[in-house]
Amino acid sequence: MQNQEECGGGGGATSCEFEDWGSFGDEAIIQQKSEISADESQKIPFVADKEPISALAAEYQSGSPILLEKIKILGEQYAAIRRTRGDGNCFFRSFMFSYLEHILDSQDQAEVDRIKAKVEECRKTLQSLGYTDFTFEDFFALFLEQLDSVLQGNESSISHDELIIRSRDQSISDYVVMFFRFVTAGEIRKRSEFFEPFVMGLSNGTVEQFCKSAVEPMGEESDHVHITALSDALGVPIRVVYLDRSSCDTGGVSATMTFSTQSKCNCWFWTSEC
Numbered sequence: 001m002q003n004q005e006e007c008g009g010g011g012g013a014t015s016c017e018f019e020d021w022g023s024f025g026d027e028a029i030i031q032q033k034s035e036i037s038a039d040e041s042q043k044i045p046f047v048a049d050k051e052p053i054s055a056l057a058a059e060y061q062s063g064s065p066i067l068l069e070k071i072k073i074l075g076e077q078y079a080a081i082r083r084t085r086g087d088g089n090c091f092f093r094s095f096m097f098s099y100l101e102h103i104l105d106s107q108d109q110a111e112v113d114r115i116k117a118k119v120e121e122c123r124k125t126l127q128s129l130g131y132t133d134f135t136f137e138d139f140f141a142l143f144l145e146q147l148d149s150v151l152q153g154n155e156s157s158i159s160h161d162e163l164i165i166r167s168r169d170q171s172i173s174d175y176v177v178m179f180f181r182f183v184t185a186g187e188i189r190k191r192s193e194f195f196e197p198f199v200m201g202l203s204n205g206t207v208e209q210f211c212k213s214a215v216e217p218m219g220e221e222s223d224h225v226h227i228t229a230l231s232d233a234l235g236v237p238i239r240v241v242y243l244d245r246s247s248c249d250t251g252g253v254s255a256t257m258t259f260s261t262q263s264k265c266n267c268w269f270w271t272s273e274c
Contacts, residue, residue, distance in 0.1 A: 044083060044084075044085045044086070045085065045168050046084060046085050046093055046167060046168050046170070046173050047082065047084055047093065047094075047097050047164060047167040047168055047173075048082055048083040048084065049082070049164075050080045050081070050082050051080060051081050051082070051083070052079075052080055052081075053071065053074055053075035053078060053079070053080065053081060054075065055081070056071045056074070056081065057071045057072070057075075064245045066245050066246070067243060067244070067245055070243050071243065074241065074243070082094075082097070084097075087219060088218070088219035088220055088221045089174075089177045089218060089219060090221075090222075091221075091222035091226065091227065092176075092177045092180040092181060092222065092230075093167070093173060093177055095180060095230065095238070096167065096173070096176045096177065096180065097163070097164075097167045099236065100146060100147070100150050100163060100167075101150075101160070101163060103147065103150045103151065104150040104158075104160060104163055107151060107152060109151065112147060112148075112151060114235070115147065115234060115235075115236075116144065116147070118233070118234050118235055119140060119143070119144065119183075119234075122140075122182075122183045122186055122187070122233055122234075123136075123140060125186040125187070125190050125233075126182060126186045128190075129186060129189050129190065131182075131186075135182075136178075136179075136182045138175065139175050139176070139178040139179035139182060140179055140182075142172065142175040142176060142179065143175075143176050143179040143180075146166065146172070146176060149166075150163060174218065177218065178218065180230060181215055181216050181217075181218075182216065183230060183233050183234065184215055184226050184229045184230045184233065185211040185215040185216050185229075186233065187229040187230070187232055187233035188207060188210070188211055188215065188225065188229045189207060189208060189211055191229075191232075192207040192208075195207060195225060195229065198224070198225050198228075199225060202214070202223060202225065210225075227240060
């Protein structure tokens with residue numbers, strides 16, 4: 001749409017630009033699109049302010065009637081949304097904020113004790129897989145520090161506003177994302193026989209190669225394999241609601257759910273098709 005508008009009012013300069021585009025190869029076009037996408041993502045903070053569901057309806061007002069109907073149904077189930085930057089780390093960053101916010105609101109000491117035990121199990125898993133401590137220890141330490149900070153009654157306790165500020169601080173936020181990435185990679189490699197059929201559907205490589213190329217690096221997007229592995233490793237139920245233009249017999253939204261009975265904490269996420 002933007003290109004068409006530029007073409008309509010650009011005169012000779014636009015013609016020259018299109019000749020340049022015509023000389024681009026596939027890799028150049030992909031790189032150009034990636035740069036545009038990166039520029040757009042920078043306009044959104046790592047974790048945005050809370051918005052009412054009605055903000056989605058306004059955003060897609062001229063879009064598909066099916067999508068608008070699904071947003072309406074979503075509004076009957078949830079009170080608000082909070083966007084995260086679409087930089088490939090959005091799932092892990094969403095999980096980070098949602099989980100820490102839950103602990104801050106609930107002050108559930110039993111859940112904190114449970115998750116700390118899980119974190120220690122994840123540490124031992126990585127060690128048994130041959131990861132050296134210095135490759136992941138800082139990430140684990142920072143997550144535990146953030147976990148302690150959302151419990152009130154100690155010198156390091158933080159408020160909800162401070163949690164948002166920290167979640168937007170790249171030096172903190174990225175470290176916690178890396179913690180979750182290592183936890184996810186460890187779970188996938190530990191249960192390689194279980195995950196291998198799913199990994200083969202996403203990659204031509206082995207489970208180990210998949211973890212090195214699509215799980216551990218920052219900026220790599222998450223799929224059902226990542227979500228299942230993180231939920232299983234930490235014992236935290238996750239629900240992902242996906243909005244698209246496909247019709248639904250029940251008139252509802254499509255929901256993919258991953259369950260774990262070990263925790264009372266639930267994390268919800270939504271994603272939409274543009």
